[in-house]
Amino acid sequence: MARSVVxxxxxxxxxxxxxxxxxAxxxxxxxxxxxxxxxxxxxxxxDIGGVDLTDAAATQAALDKVAAAQGGVDVLVNVAGGFTWETLEGGSLDAWARMSSMNLMSNATITKLALPLLVASGNGRIVNIGAGAAIKAGMGMGAYAASKSxxxxxxxxxxxxxxGQGVTVNAVLPSIIDTPTNRADMPDADFSQWVQPAAIADVILFLASQEARAITGALIPVTRGG
Structure with missing residues (x-):
């Protein structure tokens, strides 16, 4: 049976x-x-664009549209977020607020608002995108790592x-993801060691599956190329 995925x-x-x-x-x-x-x-x-996920009213309106069109919400995958590299000495304090807003508050806002729908599903799944870099933060990674932590x-x-409410909550912790932006930012890196988006998607699909029903509260590193 087709599920409703956000x-x-x-x-x-x-x-x-x-x-x-x-x-697929x-x-x-x-x-x-x-x-x-x-x-x-x-x-x-x-597709619902132009939504600030830290705006509760706008986020609720988007969820209402999804629930009406797709008959509820069974799976929520929180991919939305951002990245910055800056030292505390040379950077801006605004970066800390921006990273918290983009990575943490956006996640918390839509997750809280979606909870009634996910619980009603009976087999709700929440999968978050954490970060391997948040396990131990390197120089310039403080604001980003704090928000992902x-x-x-x-x-x-x-x-x-x-x-006991039929909803599992897990996170995947990728290393560097092979994206055009990351390649442009790190042109001298060995791209072959970076994680492919499709490989991360495979892990997320597993965590959202019935086979993963016994897994919850897990922080799962995803670090091989794929």
Whole structure:
């Protein structure tokens, strides 16, 4: 039976790969993104652009549209987020607030609002995008790693909060993802060691599956090329 899947940040490279994977599996996919429109289509997907996921009213309106079109929400994949590299001495304090807003508060907002729908599903799945770089932060990674560490703690706490309610909550922790932006930012790196978006999508699909029903509160590293 086709499930209703929401992918935040669904217009980006990783969100596109995740959305395509769920669609290929026969699920109904809704992509919610801050960008106005996607660069690439996903067959059959419901695209909702221009949504600030830290705005509760706008986020609720998007979820209402998804629930009406797709009959609820069974799976929520929180891909939306951002990255910055700057030292504390040379950078801006605004970066800390921006990273918290983009990576943590966006996640917490839509997850809280989607909880009634996910619980009603009976087999709800939440999959968050954490970061391997948040396990031990390197120089210039403080603001980013702090916000992603918050996603890790949210994942753990919510998994216990929802115990017994039929909803699992897990996070994948990628190393460097092979995207055009990362290649442009690190042109001298060995791209062959970077994780492919499709490989991350495969792990997310597993965590959203019935076979992964006994896994919750897990922070799963995803670090091989793929």
């Amino acid at each position: 992918v935040t940040g669904g217009f980006g490279v990783l969100g596109q790969a995740v959305s395509e994977a769920f669609a 599996a026969g699920d109904k996919v809704a992509r919610i993104d801050f960008a106005a429109a996607p660069h690439s289509a996903v067959a059959g997907a419901l 918050g996603v890790h703690r949210l994942t753990e706490a919510l998994s216990e909060e929802l115990a």
